[in-house]
Amino acid sequence: MESTIAQPLKLKCGLELKNRLVKASMAENMSDPNGMPTELHNKVYTEWGEGGWGMVLTGNVQVDRNYLGDPRDVTLDLSRKPELLSKWKTWASTCRSNDTPIIMQINHPGRQSPAGAGARPFLAKNLAPSALPLNMGPGLLAKFASAFVFGTPREMNQTDIDLVIHQFVECSQLAAEAGFHGVQVHAAHGYLLTQFLSAETNHRTDEYGCSPEKRAKVVIDIIHAVRAATPEGFCVGVKLNSVDHQSPEALEGCISQLKMIHEAGVDFVEISGGSYEDVTFITGGTSQSQQEKSAHTVAREAFFLEFADAIRSQVPEIPLLLTGGFRTRRGMVAAMQNSSCDMIGLARPAVLTPSLPKSIVLDTKVPDEEAQLPCKSITAPWLIRWTGIKALSSGAEPHWYSKQIQERGRRKIAASS
DSSP: OTTTTTSOEEOTTSOEESSSEEEOOOOOOOOOTTSOOOHHHHHHHHHHHTTTOSEEEEEEEESOTTOOSSTTOEEOOGGGHHHHHHHHHHHHHHHHTTTOOEEEEEEOOGGGOOTTSSSSOTTOOOEESSOOOOOOOSSHHHHHHIIIIIOOOEEOOHHHHHHHHHHHHHHHHHHHHHTOSEEEEEEOTTSHHHHHHOTTTOOOOSTTSSSHHHHTHHHHHHHHHHHHHSOTTOEEEEEEEOOTTSOHHHHHHHHHHHHHHHHTTOSEEEEEOOOSSSTHHHHTSOSHHHHTOOHHHHHTOOSSHHHHHHHHHHSTTSOEEEESOOOBHHHHHHHHHTTSOSEEEESHHHHHOTTHIIIIITOTTSOGGGOBOOOOOOOOOHHHHHTTOHHHHTTHHHHHHHHHHHHHHHHHHHHHO
16 A cells, blocks of 8 residues: 555645545535635535645636536635635635645636526526537426526637636636645536537637647646746646547547646646536436446446546656545555556545545555445435436435535534534
8 A cells, every 4th residue: 555545746846745645626515605715614624634635626616706606616706805815815724734735626617607606697698619508418398407597608709718718817826825735727527628628519610629639728728827827836737527438539639638738737637527418527427428337447446447547548647636436445556556547536435534544545454345435325306307407316416415515514613612
């Protein structure tokens, strides 16, 4: 174990991780009405900061207060900068005080912003690279839900794109000022930057479309701009979608984009998967694409190992964080020993056992056969499943876990009062 998950890691920026276990991002839905972190954040992140993690990734922080993925997302709002900076400093200190690196995940939901989530007018259109609505499932109910909740987005013009790049930069600058060790640019799970990267959602014919390289331009521009605007040593990561179950052409295009992202100077890449149309990241890997995995991948425990292996062979030098499906120490060690990844991301197990690195995985007194991570599967009520709306029927589990995060924070507040 000492040679794998317990081993320290130094990233290119100079940030040092004491081990390879990373608390991955999850939906939290616990900001205040102004999109600021609350005492709930401070309590639960203190637990993670004390839990022995090599690195902690926050939940989504949206770069535009007008477009949120969830109504209670933390968001950048520079009109309230003094108060926001103060609260971000407190948030960052929960992990810094325990010498645990904390990285802020920054995001723009694009077309995946529900009506009413954000400061925009209720009937205002979402933004996307192309004016393509979400496909939330077969049937009239699913089509109605897509039209009513998300609508058909407006294709972004150059002014829109420039503004989004600037918002990512401003968010990164404030995160650095607040004491976060870095940011992770969210380009997965069907959100705005994923929409640019994918040929399925990007039908543009200008400099932001037509080829994998052009579709990656906005992500590359954000990375360069963030690097130029933040201090030396500030960590910049990117979260990308797996394309395990798409065509060889899609895999080739993704590898081409990954090479560009690596050359732009990122410190790590996280591999995850899914969107509101393919709910792998919502269900924790129980979508149809997950069910169709090879027996070899199933035996290896994690959800996206095939894709990780494919890109590792093409871009071996980039530090990879693999998130999704790890439930045993043996599975983590196997992935590390096979060089499939450099870091292990754990989300839902981290909710139920915030101290799992030091209390289970890295505790040498716990034998391998007992080093298993508790998790709970939640099934939506039959009426919701009956609707056929993929994101709705699969949302019961992440909703349950976000409630557990909030409840853990409330218990800590009550105990300290």
